Amino acid sequence: MPKPASSKLSEVLLRYESDILATWMQLQLSAVKHRGDLIKNSDLREQSARFLELVREGVQTGDPNVQSGAAWAATREMLESLSRSRAKLGFTPAETASFVYSLKAAIFERLREEMGSNPQALVTEIITASELLDVLGLLTMEMYQKGREGVIARQQQELMELSTPVVMLWDGVLALPLIGTLDSGRTQVVMENLLQRIVETGASIAILDITGVPTVDTLVAQHLLKAVSAARLMGADCIISGIRPQIAQTIVHLGVDLGNVTTKATLAEAFRVALNRTSRRIVDADFQASTTGA
């Protein structure tokens, strides 16, 4: 059964589409939240026109199911791409949602001009339109959130790849400067990278530097020991360096047993040990010159 109210709304939308669009654009451009620095006016106009057209088509079908109805599929799709692109451009959630909500005023104004003589019908009409746009606005927020989560997930992935480099300090000596919290996912990546590099370079000593690890709890310590064991199985010794005083305290307080892993306070100290173990040593250039020259 077609509701007379929605048919009136669709009639207004159909007849005054260009007027509503003009009012809406004006509202959007004059709004405090308008971000002229992030989006071009021509793009905004294009998006607005497309959205209004889709809303009109949706209203015309009379399908009340905005969330999942087939009649609104195109609208939802459009909102999804719009929210995603705005999330990437740096719009705040409020700014993104105001795109849909500012349409309300434009439509209400047109409805008032059209039905001002009949307040009761006008109120009914406004409620219908309001409900519709509220749902669409919420949908936008949801999509925006999803877009943001996508951004976060991607950044996490990048961070993971960026923060686990394996560097070669010397022939046969690898260093792994670990930055950030070690969780099981990262440990896996770190371990794989480390073992792969051990195979490639034939390194016999790996230095795990935890200067950049903010906290070491039992779980992190366990993950570190896992990496050490795996490296040992590949025939490489591990040295853990960069243990700050607070971390040393925490490790002892927690009762974590670092086993027979060599630990050093600084990377330099660990490097010296590594050179020693590979039968090399660093000598002062002046000292050497004076002994050989004499």
Add this chain to the structure above:
Amino acid sequence: MERIPILKMGDCLLVTVQVDMHDQMALTLQDDLTTRISQTKAKAVLIDISALEIVDSFIGRMLGNIAGMARILDAQTVLVGMRPAVAITLVELGMSLPGVRTALNVERGMDLIRMSPANRSRHDRESR
């Protein structure tokens, strides 16, 4: 039945695992190796597992056991050529094979055997 060959090089027994080990094979290897150690009075065993792609807890335990048995028979064991994936699997299984010496490849493993205290002291005695 498939067997893993055991080669003798001086004081050292060389075991190269060229196929994926199944349980029976590992048990046979354990038998063969202990017999050979006592026969040849070998001082070192070098196990190359560079071709081993899949390990489970059983194979992991067998590797540890073989090393333990060799030690009792007065031969040191060096495990060489473990693949990264295998190392990660063993660690995840909680088997870090304590007491087994490891090296990256056969060459490093031989160095390790040559450099070991037992061998060096004997070498010193012989050279004196």
